[in-house]
Amino acid sequence: MVERTYSDDEQNIVILVYATPDGGRYFRKERALTSFTDVRDTTAAVDARPENLGTVDDPDERERYATEAARMREAHDPEDLV
Template sequence: MNANEAAPDSATDGVRMWLVERTYSDDEQNMVILTYATPDGERYFRKERSLTSFTDVRDTTAAVDAPPSNVGTVDDPDDRERYAAEATRMANAHDPDDVI
């Protein structure tokens, strides 16, 4: 299997997703939204994290294995292309457990 394939993790049956975007929420203070996508850009997974303090350390990894029930479809062609490019770049540059 190459870096451009969305691999299910045999231990968890998750879908391998690569970090493609990190944004701060406009609606909630101290909220970070992490977006992960498959290397083909067709599926995405979002994680929301509350930043409760400066000492609150939670690692963000290059990839996650997302539960299939929590994976969405990327409908916008521009987003799909952008996610595909960034997910592929991350997959080629990092191991899944690399802290970003």
């Protein structure tokens, strides 16, 4: 996981972004939180099908994703909860 944000335009939407180690491709996952007791695990990594990956065109964003992916890899196993 390289980014976790909360949607500005919709209430209770969490946006998770996972990226490939080189930062060149990403997988976006959106979660609607339905209550304060709505608990769903978020892992450090996910397996995503290649056809579900987007391309990161911005070089600065690609570098940021690669840096964060490396940091997460060093700190967590893929199945660790974050």
